[in-house]
Amino acid sequence: xxxxxxxxxxxxxxxxxxxxxxxxxxxxxxxxxxxxxxxxxxxxxxxxxxxxxxxxxxxxxxxxxxxxxxxxxxxxxxxxxxxxxxxxxxxxxxxxxxxxxxxxxxxxxxxxxxxxxxxxxxxxxxxxxxxxxxxxxxxxxxxxxxxxxxxxxxxxxxxxxxxxxxxxxxxxxxxxxxxxxxxxxxxxxxxxxxxxxxxxxxx
Amino acid sequence: xxxxxxxxxxxxxxxxxxxxxxxxxxxxxxxxxxxxxxxxxxxxxxxxxxxxxxxxxxxxxxxxxxxxxxxxxxxxxxxxxxxxxxxxxxxxxxxxxxxxxxxxxxxxxxxxxxxxxxxxxxxxxxxxxxxxxxxxxxxxxxxxxxxxxxxxxxxxxxxxxxxxxxxxxxxxxxxxxxxxxxxxxxxxxxxxxxxxxxxxxxxxxxxxxxxxxxxxxxxxxxxxxxxxxxxxxxxxxxxxxxxxxxxxxxxxxxxxxxxxxxxxxxxxxxxxxxxxxxxxxxxxxxxxxxxxxxxxxxxxxxxxxxxxxxxxx
Numbered sequence: 001x002x003x004x005x006x007x008x009x010x011x012x013x014x015x016x017x018x019x020x021x022x023x024x025x026x027x028x029x030x031x032x033x034x035x036x037x038x039x040x041x042x043x044x045x046x047x048x049x050x051x052x053x054x055x056x057x058x059x060x061x062x063x064x065x066x067x068x069x070x071x072x073x074x075x076x077x078x079x080x081x082x083x084x085x086x087x088x089x090x091x092x093x094x095x096x097x098x099x100x101x102x103x104x105x106x107x108x109x110x111x112x113x114x115x116x117x118x119x120x121x122x123x124x125x126x127x128x129x130x131x132x133x134x135x136x137x138x139x140x141x142x143x144x145x146x147x148x149x150x151x152x153x154x155x156x157x158x159x160x161x162x163x164x165x166x167x168x169x170x171x172x173x174x175x176x177x178x179x180x181x182x183x184x185x186x187x188x189x190x191x192x193x194x195x196x197x198x199x200x201x202x203x
Numbered sequence: 204x205x206x207x208x209x210x211x212x213x214x215x216x217x218x219x220x221x222x223x224x225x226x227x228x229x230x231x232x233x234x235x236x237x238x239x240x241x242x243x244x245x246x247x248x249x250x251x252x253x254x255x256x257x258x259x260x261x262x263x264x265x266x267x268x269x270x271x272x273x274x275x276x277x278x279x280x281x282x283x284x285x286x287x288x289x290x291x292x293x294x295x296x297x298x299x300x301x302x303x304x305x306x307x308x309x310x311x312x313x314x315x316x317x318x319x320x321x322x323x324x325x326x327x328x329x330x331x332x333x334x335x336x337x338x339x340x341x342x343x344x345x346x347x348x349x350x351x352x353x354x355x356x357x358x359x360x361x362x363x364x365x366x367x368x369x370x371x372x373x374x375x376x377x378x379x380x381x382x383x384x385x386x387x388x389x390x391x392x393x394x395x396x397x398x399x400x401x402x403x404x405x406x407x408x409x410x411x412x413x414x415x416x417x418x419x420x421x422x423x424x425x426x427x428x429x430x431x432x433x434x435x436x437x438x439x440x441x442x443x444x445x446x447x448x449x450x451x452x453x454x455x456x457x458x459x460x461x462x463x464x465x466x467x468x469x470x471x472x473x474x475x476x477x478x479x480x481x482x483x484x485x486x487x488x489x490x491x492x493x494x495x496x497x498x499x500x501x502x503x504x505x506x507x508x509x510x511x512x513x514x515x516x
Contacts, residue, residue: 096206096208100209100212100213103213103214103217104214107214107216107217115220116220118217119217119220119221119223120224122208122210122213122221122224123221123224123225123229125208126225126229126233127226127229129229130232130306131232131233131235131236131293131295131304131306132306134232134233134236135236135237136207137207137208138207138208138209138210138211139207139208139209139210140210140211140236140237140239140240141211141212141239
């Protein structure tokens with residue numbers, strides 16, 4: 001973490017899956033509830049590893065956050081028709097793969113405003129259509145794809161569980177969050193999210 | 204983004220948020236795209252929109268309303284006969300049955316071998332997508348078995364309207380319905396049963412209104428556990444009312460918040476309720492339970508009585 005004079009100008013280093021690092025302002029990062037839960041009060045030594053996401057995706061996500069720093073406080077999802085020209089350009093210049101990567105990253109980082117705009121954009125693809133037209137707009141995974149997806153999720157969950165158990169042991173020894181290494185904090189939060197996700201799966 | 208969008212590959216919580224952004228009609232149309240999507244709606248049900256599922260028995264429609272009535276969608280239930288050659292008809296699966304469907308802006312029409320199959324498939328289907336309760340505003344005897352079966356499925360009713368008109372004998376289906384009234388929030392009964400038929404309440408809704416209630420006896424009323432009881436056209440008299448109020452004072456009717464009875468058979472010859480002259484002294488009187496936990500304000504006008512109950516503060 002760099003430490004300029006004013007706290008509003010604090011910059012954080014973000015590390016992507018490629019191992020590249022780049023600066024993001026504290027104000028932009030604070031839009032991420034995941035970040036707030038991990039680092040807001042305790043700070044971070046060294047780059048913050050969001051290594052499940054590539055540099056292009058993370059830069060796109062934080063481009064949005066930097067832009068919306070000066071916007072008025074977020075007050076719930078906006079209808080797509082109410083989006084500004086900047087917002088529309090932001091979405092329009094993404095291809096589908098990037099859009100999905102941005103949704104996934106935004107979901108992990110828990111950036112409410114960006115996630116809800118993405119959801120609204122997907123909803124707009126379906127709006128005013130009958131079932132036949134909706135089927136043309138979306139692809140449905142085959143049984144094999146769904147099975148493969150489930151296996152990956154189960155594998156991830158099992159791995160996350162192991163790490164979480166290990167992290168819990170370490171946390172007990174460490175006693176305070178401040179003493180946990182950054183990498184482990186990220187992993188702990190990721191585990192929490194995994195457990196949250198699994199609780200939905202089991203409902 | 205012109206290539207098809209992999210909706211089901213979205214993180215589950217994001218998918219649920221997408222569902223939230225859709226209108227009632229869009230949700231229904233999307234759910235019948237595939238069983239996989241329907242399953243995801245089912246998974247998201249705990250967080251889904253609250254709706255009212257209204258059965259329009261006269262026109263064989265099911266109307267789905269948001270709680271504020273700003274969003275609505277209609278599903279018509281029709282006989283299948285003659286529809287197979289219609290070019291606009293498409294085939295989908297609803298509750299495991301293959302159904303022909305035609306689409307309109309704010310409604311769809313579904314075709315079934317009979318109404319019963321249609322209603323009993325579509326209503327549970329909807330209540331796996333949305334959180335909600337069923338509502339009926341009219342009643343037809345031909346729908347008795349549908350209502351009975353919906354109650355057997357433990358589906359809840361916000362409002363149920365029942366008529367006995369034309370019934371002369373004991374009716375098994377009615378007994379089944381009256382056995383499941385704890386699933387009903389508000390029951391409205393609006394006609395007099397024939398002389399050979401007396402419904403037996405083996406369970407009670409939360410609120411009940413019985414119009415032309417001269418058949419509804421004191422014995423039945425004394426077992427009632429509703430929080431709101433409205434009887435119009437009643438033939439209960441002073442002595443009955445005296446017994447009702449005494450039971451309440453002694454701790455009976457524990458759920459009761461409001462009691463309204465009209466067309467009481469009050470006599471004007473000095474008969475008393477709670478030991479006082481009902482006409483001169485009972486109106487606006489505040490009474491309380493023997494344990495002092497509740498109070499009730501009594502209003503009397505002409506031949507009707509209202510009793511509003513509040514806990515003592």
